[in-house]
Amino acid sequence: MNTAMIQVRGLRKTYHTGDVDVHALRGVDLEVQRGEFLAVMGPSGSGKSTLFHILGGLAPPTDGHVFVDGLDLRALTESERTEMRQRKIGFVFQKYNLLPTLTARDNIALAQALGKRKSWPEGFNEILDLLGIKQRLRHKPRAMSGGEQQRVAIARALVNQPAILLADEPTGNLDTENSDLVLNLLRDLNKRTGQTILMITHNPEAAAFADRMVTMRDGRILTSDS
Amino acid sequence: MINKLVLENLKHRWVRTLLSALVVGVQVMSILTLIGLSRGMLQDSANRTKGTGADIVLRPDTGHGTLSFSSGQVKESFVPYVAKLPHVRQAVGVLTQAVELITSMNGVNFDEFQKISGGLRFLSGGPPQGPDDLLVDEAYARQHRLHVGQTVKLLNHDWHLVGIVQGGMLARFIVPLTTLQDLTSNSKRVSQILVKLDNPSLADREVAEFNEKLKGNLQAISMADFLSLFNINNIPQLKAFIAVITALAVVVGFLVVFLSMYTAVVERTREIGILKALGAKPWTVVDILVREAVVLALIGCALGIVLTIIAKAAILAIAPASLPVTDAPDWWPIAAAIALGGALLGAIYPGLKAARQDAIEALSYE
Numbered sequence: 001m002n003t004a005m006i007q008v009r010g011l012r013k014t015y016h017t018g019d020v021d022v023h024a025l026r027g028v029d030l031e032v033q034r035g036e037f038l039a040v041m042g043p044s045g046s047g048k049s050t051l052f053h054i055l056g057g058l059a060p061p062t063d064g065h066v067f068v069d070g071l072d073l074r075a076l077t078e079s080e081r082t083e084m085r086q087r088k089i090g091f092v093f094q095k096y097n098l099l100p101t102l103t104a105r106d107n108i109a110l111a112q113a114l115g116k117r118k119s120w121p122e123g124f125n126e127i128l129d130l131l132g133i134k135q136r137l138r139h140k141p142r143a144m145s146g147g148e149q150q151r152v153a154i155a156r157a158l159v160n161q162p163a164i165l166l167a168d169e170p171t172g173n174l175d176t177e178n179s180d181l182v183l184n185l186l187r188d189l190n191k192r193t194g195q196t197i198l199m200i201t202h203n204p205e206a207a208a209f210a211d212r213m214v215t216m217r218d219g220r221i222l223t224s225d226s
Numbered sequence: 227m228i229n230k231l232v233l234e235n236l237k238h239r240w241v242r243t244l245l246s247a248l249v250v251g252v253q254v255m256s257i258l259t260l261i262g263l264s265r266g267m268l269q270d271s272a273n274r275t276k277g278t279g280a281d282i283v284l285r286p287d288t289g290h291g292t293l294s295f296s297s298g299q300v301k302e303s304f305v306p307y308v309a310k311l312p313h314v315r316q317a318v319g320v321l322t323q324a325v326e327l328i329t330s331m332n333g334v335n336f337d338e339f340q341k342i343s344g345g346l347r348f349l350s351g352g353p354p355q356g357p358d359d360l361l362v363d364e365a366y367a368r369q370h371r372l373h374v375g376q377t378v379k380l381l382n383h384d385w386h387l388v389g390i391v392q393g394g395m396l397a398r399f400i401v402p403l404t405t406l407q408d409l410t411s412n413s414k415r416v417s418q419i420l421v422k423l424d425n426p427s428l429a430d431r432e433v434a435e436f437n438e439k440l441k442g443n444l445q446a447i448s449m450a451d452f453l454s455l456f457n458i459n460n461i462p463q464l465k466a467f468i469a470v471i472t473a474l475a476v477v478v479g480f481l482v483v484f485l486s487m488y489t490a491v492v493e494r495t496r497e498i499g500i501l502k503a504l505g506a507k508p509w510t511v512v513d514i515l516v517r518e519a520v521v522l523a524l525i526g527c528a529l530g531i532v533l534t535i536i537a538k539a540a541i542l543a544i545a546p547a548s549l550p551v552t553d554a555p556d557w558w559p560i561a562a563a564i565a566l567g568g569a570l571l572g573a574i575y576p577g578l579k580a581a582r583q584d585a586i587e588a589l590s591y592e
């Protein structure tokens with residue numbers, strides 16, 4: 001076994017909705033090394049989010065091999081996948097997915113509590129500063145702009161210092177300035193702490209921050225260039 | 227942090243929270259008020275018997291210890307027999323008949339009764355002379371605005387109200403024994419015989435003696451023991467009634483919490499998905515819902531106790547005579563346990579439904 005953080009071979013995912021089968025993934029092959037920063041691009045509906053959900057242990061694969069940090073996801077039980085999410089994965093959702101009844105601070109604290117962490121990791125204060133949400137911590141998602149919610153979601157994904165960060169369009173709702181801030185932060189974390197980062201984006205400029213970029217189309221990975 | 231989420235969730239839908247808690251509270255109130263009323267009424271009856279000043283009560287020997295309120299089972303001819311026994315100063319037969327829901331009427335030979343009790347205290351009017359003369363106690367007279375000289379219809383009979391007495395002795399209505407016997411087809415019968423001894427300290431010894439002599443006919447019981455019989459546990463019908471109301475409270479509490487939690491789970495499908503995506507185990511999700519149900523039940527209990535206090539004040543203001551209520555703080559934890567039990571039952575199904583929910587499907591739920 002080699003040291004790749006993520007190894008995917010022949011991954012298929014089929015959603016059954018009503019009597020139609022949606023083949024979201026039709027045989028994905030992908031390898032991501034430890035400490036790599038990978039950008040994933042591709043048109044809407046090509047299966048990018050679906051791939052991330054599977055890598056994050058949120059949805060089971062239909063077929064194929066998926067190894068994350070040496071764990072065979074198909075062999076894991078539901079509760080083992082939950083544990084993996086707690087311990088290894090930070091997820092930034094395309095739709096933020098903050099809890100509406102909690103303030104930004106409590107949203108972050110809840111993720112921390114579920115990850116069984118007691119306090120903010122070193123440097124987290126600076127991350128909040130950098131994300132420009134320090135003044136917004138006492139607000140509930142309802143009172144925040146889309147971009148602010150997105151940055152809180154990023155902070156939440158980072159609070160447990162996950163080995164792997166899966167970021168689904170983390171800059172989708174940010175202006176260029178904030179977008180650059182976030183991308184610089186991710187690249188910095190990647191370089192300094194060796195965090196493995198996978199990021200979905202529609203923006204080639206954002207993708208340029210990554211070490212490598214892949215493109216998806218119709219449930220497959222098309223090109224892979226370094 | 228979980229607790230904070232629980233509180234924020236409850237706060238977020240505070241109208242639902244409050245309404246659910248209120249329904250639980252009403253259930254708690256019905257239990258507590260029922261207990262308070264039962265006890266109040268029993269205590270009231272006990273005090274009335276005690277108030278007569280009798281040392282020993284003779285009742286039909288039924289062979290078991292339960293309290294029976296049915297009328298006329300003792301032959302009146304026992305009264306003169308008992309009166310002649312040694313150490314007996316006075317014996318008087320009392321016939322009891324329920325008049326309204328829980329208010330009763332006593333028929334007594336008034337002159338004999340005056341000797342045992344040291345005399346009723348008249349606030350207005352005087353002792354009965356004719357067969358249709360009626361005495362009413364003060365609380366009832368006040369509640370129904372009765373005054374001496376009035377005609378009062380009770381038991382389908384027109385009575386002439388001749389006196390208003392201070393309460394706490396015998397029933398609220400006192401009439402001549404023979405009239406009540408005729409009215410209720412209990413000719414030559416009484417419900418119990420009250421006995422006054424020469425020396426009250428002989429009560430226990432005399433009880434034993436009486437029981438020896440009257441075995442199979444009458445059962446003697448000292449006033450102290452008699453009072454302890456006035457207990458919910460000694461009245462099977464009342465116990466059954468309380469059990470039914472309690473069961474009803476559990477069922478309603480269950481349904482209301484079930485509904486509340488069920489809608490919460492459906493409405494929060496997405497949030498539950500988020501929790502799971504963040505690494506919450508199914509049990510954590512159940513835990514959150516159970517805590518919400520517990521908080522609902524606790525708020526419900528607090529509301530219930532407040533409502534009980536209000537209900538008691540209202541009952542005492544409206545009907546002090548017919549519905550004596552006492553507080554039953556020793557039942558607060560029991561009522562709380564009942565509410566909690568119902569709430570926990572109600573949280574089970576929604577909790578399991580939430581625990582089973584697929585995180586990703588929940589996240590795509592709009």
Ligand SMILES: Nc1ncnc2c1ncn2[C@@H]1O[C@H](COP(=O)(O)OP(=O)(O)OP(=O)(O)O)[C@@H](O)[C@H]1O
Pocket residue numbers: 015016017022023024042043044045046047048049050051094586587590
């Ligand atoms: N839970 C689901 N049930 C059924 N079909 C789904 C589900 N999630 C995704 N799909 C379908 O799978 C396909 C891939 O969806 P996915 O969300 O992975 O695309 P995407 O590349 O992330 O698109 P976008 O750029 O718009 O976010 C789409 O056709 C989508 O409709």
Ligand SMILES: [Mg+2]
Pocket residue numbers: 048049050094168
């Ligand atoms: Mg997507």
